[in-house]
Amino acid sequence: MESSSARSGGSTRREATRQKLYEAAVTLIAEQGFSATTVDEIAERAGVAKGTVYYNFASKSVLFEELLRHGVGLLTASLKDAAEGTARAGGGKVDALDAMIRAGLVFIDRYPAFTQLYVAELWRTNRAWQSTLMVVRQEAVAVVEGVLREGVAAGEFSDEIDVQLTAAAxxxxxxxxxxxxxxxxxxxxxxxxxxxxSRLLQGRVSGRV
Amino acid sequence: MESSSARSGGSTRREATRQKLYEAAVTLIAEQGFSATTVDEIAERAGVAKGTVYYNFASKSVLFEELLRHGVGLLTASLKDAAEGTARAGGGKVDALDAMIRAGLVFIDRYPAFTQLYVAELWRTNRAWQSTLMVVRQEAVAVVEGVLREGVAAGEFSDEIDVQLTAAAxxxxxxxxxxxxxxxxxxxxxxxxxxxxSRLLQGRVSGRV
DNA sequence: TGATTTGAACTGACTGGTCAGTGCAAAAAT
DNA sequence: ATTTTTGCACTGACCAGTCAGTTCAAATCA
Incomplete structure (x- = not known):
């Protein structure tokens, strides 16, 4: 049952090359787009043979899809952490929103290429990974919607706000x-x-001082 | 001097096919991305032979670049109109901002495909039309920045706001x-x-009713 | 009027190159 | 001993861009 040596999630070597491939693919695709990026380029930047790409991923699209899942997973986790952190600290929903904004900024600061790539693909139609993208998008936006809804329920936000649209905005x-x-x-x-x-969010734009 | 027939800007037939090509290209590229869209597809959807594309545009990239210019030109004009309209009506800068939000929505409502395509390309690096995009982006964002700056000067907005960042946001x-x-x-x-x-902009999110 | 010419606009088969994906034997890592 | 990676040659589909030839409406001619 238990295979080789100490592990913490998957055979270590394989996981390491997959990680290298993710990193290579994310920057290249962010810069050039999916179709303009070749598998040879990805392999070269990852410092790996082309055959290795296909040993680890069924196809170029599959590599990309798993990359999307991986990245959005990190973002979603980070947003949840932020919201829960303020809750534990006894903060209100405005604080949660603010913490999530910061978490978003930290994420984009750390993974700008992934963000770029995600935005470029998000509203496309007719692409193979369209459904993956929808699922994964919903997971992230749902965290924001959740905080808004709780805020409305707690009377902290106006009940006239449109949760879905406001979250998107x-x-x-x-x-x-x-x-x-x-x-x-x-x-x-x-x-x-x-x-x-924060200033913009709290409506401190109009109004002097 | 005067060439054939009544004209008002360019040989009419040519202009009509170029328009058809724009329309075909914009939806296809929005759906699939630039590289995944073939010139054959564009020609077919426009109901035109492939050669005609190359008769009218030097290359696929040039077609795309001119499409970008064309589209952002429409948006910029529309934003300016909106801002100036409220000014003539004696409204303040908040009204101007609100009118521009509406103008943006109207534009996206009318040209969703173009918007999608624009967003997908905007932050890419290393692409041929990168510089075109920067110029054209700046024209549009500058309109928003202008209104914000005037609002600050008039004391209508806080002078602590970061004009550039707020405009982007x-x-x-x-x-x-x-x-x-x-x-x-x-x-x-x-x-x-x-x-x-509007509600979000005016900070009527937090605070009950 | 009808016949002929002109040239801009358009056509579509073709070319040369690119790229995703395959196959496999040998090497390395664990 | 088994898993993973390498290196590299190969294939077949696909695609941007070309070019020799066609169309047609307006202009000129007779």
Whole structure:
């Protein structure tokens, strides 16, 4: 039953090459798009033979799909952590929202290429991994929707807000602001960006001071 | 001097086929991405021979670049109109912002495919049309930034806001909310969506009623 | 009027190159 | 001893871009 040596999730060597392939694929695809990126390029950047790609993944599309799952999984976990952290600290739902904005920024700061790639694929239709993407998107947005709904139930947010649409808008706000940050003013600090977005969220834009 | 027949901008037939090619290309590229879309497909959907594509455009990339210019030109004009409209009506900068949100929604409602395609390409690096995209993006975002700056100067907005980042965040808010609307709840009315975003903008999310 | 010419616009078969995926024997790692 | 990786040659499909030839409406001619 138990196979070789100490393990913590899958045969270690295999997992390591899969990881290298993910990393190579994510940057290349973010830069060039899925179709413009060749398997040879991915293999080369990962420092691996082409045959190894096919030993580890059934096809180019499958590699990409698993990459998507992997990445969004990290994001979802991070958002949940953020929301639960504020809850444990006795904060309200506004704090949870704020913490999630920060978690989003941290994620994008760490994995800008993945974010870019995700955005580029998210609303496409007629692609093989379309359904994977929907599922995985819903998992992430659902975390935000959950906090909003709880906030409404607790009377902390107006019950007139449209949960689904507001969640999407919040995600968009963070996403686009962060991509802009990384693309056009990468020298700014995360705290700085976070402060600007918090201000916007709390409606402290209009109104002097 | 005057060449054939009545004309008003360019040989009419040519302009008509170019328009057909734009329309064919925009939906196909939005669905599949640039590299996955073949020139044969574009020609076929436009009801035109492949050679005609190359008679009208130097290359596939050039067709795409001109398509980008064309589309963002429409958006920029529409945003400007919206802002100026409220100014003439004696409204403040909050009204201008609100009008621009609506203009953005109207645009996305009308050209969802173009919007999708634009978002997918916007933050890519290492692509031929990268510079075109930057220029054209800046034209659009500048309109929003302009209104924010005027609002700050007029004391209508806090002078602590980060104009560039806030503009990006606002654009992102509208963009993602609208794409979500079109993708997942297309039956909702524009007014409905607009109301939800206005509420978010004016900070009427937290705080009951 | 009808016949002829002109040239911009369009056509579609063809070419040269690219790339996903295969096959397999030998080497390395565990 | 078994799993994993390598290296490399090969195939067949696909595709951007080309080009010699066709169409047709307007212009010119007779």
């Amino acid at each position: 919040l995600v968009g706000m963070v996403l686009v602001a962060a991509l802009d940050w990384k693309s056009f003013q990468p020298e700014r600090s995360l705290d700085d960006v976070h402060a600007a977005l | 606002l654009v992102g808010m509208v963009l993602v909310a609208a794409l979500d609307w079109k993708s997942f709840q297309p039956e909702r009315s524009l007014d409905d969506v607009h109301a939800a975003l």
